[in-house]
Amino acid sequence: MSKVLVFTDYGGPENQELIEREVPQPGPGEIAIEVKAAGVNPADAKMRQGLFGTKRRLPSPMGLEASGVVIAVGEGVEDFAVGDEVLGSAAKGQGTFAEHALLDASKTVAKPEEISFADAAAIPVAGTAAYDVTHQVQLGPGQTLLILGAGGGVGLMAAQIGTARRFRVIGVASASKRELVESTGATFVESGDGVADRVRGLAPEGVDLVVDLVGGQALRDIAPVAKDPRNVITTVDPATAEELGGSGVKRTQEALERITAVIQRGPIDPHVVQCFSLADAQEAMAAVEGGHTAGKVVIQP
Ligand SMILES: NC(=O)c1ccc[n+]([C@@H]2O[C@H](COP(=O)([O-])OP(=O)(O)OC[C@H]3O[C@@H](n4cnc5c(N)ncnc54)[C@H](OP(=O)(O)O)[C@@H]3O)[C@@H](O)[C@H]2O)c1
Structure with a gap:
């Protein structure tokens, strides 16, 4: 049994x-x-x-x-x-x-x-989601990736992927997760009222990719910091993302092997x-x- x-x-x-x-x-x-x-x-x-x-x-x-x-x-x-x-x-x-x-x-x-x-x-769910959501829009080194919900299972891996690919990563989470988020190499921004202004203080020109792992009002509040609304990608709330000009994450078959290989090499915990x-x-x-x-x-x- x-x-x-x-x-x-x-x-x-x-x-x-x-x-x-x-x-x-x-x-x-x-x-x-x-x-x-x-x-x-x-x-x-x-x-x-x-x-x-x-x-x-x-x-x-x-x-x-x-x-x-x-x-x-x-x-x-x-x-x-x-x-x-x-x-x-x-x-x-x-x-x-x-x-x-x-x-x-x-x-x-x-x-x-x-x-x-x-x-x-x-790896099979959170790791692959982190992989897909950070690869759907192609960023280059030095470009800015913002992660809403950076302290959760998907968020911490997405932040590390961004750091490994030499993006500038901004991680939005609640105050208790500051150290954890910073340990990924991301710059921490506290979630809640005024979050878009805090992000603009760090990136006045806007961010190149918004990865949303929260949805709803939190997504509405943060989406305007994207330079291009098409570069708002969500794992959780495609209806709101589409209304704002973005889209839901497209899941891929290759993510499982790719993220497993990266974790095997060591840069992502x-x-x-x-x-x-x-x-x-x-x-x-x-x-x-x-x-x-x-x-x-x-x-x-
Ligand atoms: N489509 C797919 O294939 C797929 C795959 C995997 C996951 N997902 C979805 O993606 C989402 C994230 O998954 P997960 O495994 O990372 O979840 P998780 O581990 O529960 O993390 C979610 C994070 O969201 C944060 N959060 C909640 N409200 C927030 C707000 N207003 N502002 C900023 N952060 C907030 C929480 O931290 P704080 O305490 O800091 O608020 C928490 O760390 C879930 O909805 C999940 O279902 C979808």
Whole structure:
């Protein structure tokens, strides 16, 4: 038997439950892993709330990304074998907050030994989002990248990507995240009232790319600092970004291999700040659902 966190109905955290089930068997294109670590994302709560639709079969396993060791491979899977260490995204309808999980082989890569299982678990969703959102508009060295929500899982990696590519990075976050944001090489700007004026104080000519990881009014407040409104890219609120002239992030297939290779070489730390056991998975969810985590939260069964 194998433990997994599921939601039993769409709605609030009261619908989450840790249950036991048979060890899942991989279907075509899937691999089964013994989970070593699973990244927790805001999307896990959005899915449970039904914001991505209400068609999943219930109870629905939770968790979108994981690292672990392959225990079985499904039909047609040629790139992986039992015993391989991997990182990847959950197969359709599956979840990674579990002792054993099914991954989509097409969204899985080998885990380099230089990357710990905990760090690896932050790559398939947050790492790839950080990669895609910083590459959609091509900037050159010395150009200015502003990140709204710079202290979260995606933001800290996006800021480090910007620094590694020799952009001038401005990271907007709440005061408690100043040191963390500055550790990425970014210049810190405190979020909240007057944020656009504080940014203009640093970049009177405007910024070349706004990466939005927050959305809503915070995005409306910051978007005017972009030199070109088309260079406002969001991971979270495409409707508002489009209204302002920008767009939603376009996800790419190559991001997974590329960001994994960069993290393997060392310049980017996924900043895993909290690890929870599977028994405490509900606490891990609550920490991320609060909307103000610093860095990445992972679950280690
Ligand atoms: N489209 C995709 O494929 C994709 C992939 C990954 C993530 N996402 C989305 O991208 C967003 C960020 O993800 P994440 O994993 O980085 O989330 P996270 O780790 O929860 O971080 C979000 C950050 O936003 C900050 N924040 C909240 N309100 C703010 C405000 N008014 N001004 C400035 N910062 C504010 C929070 O820090 P403070 O305490 O400093 O406010 C927090 O650090 C989420 O909505 C997620 O669902 C989308």
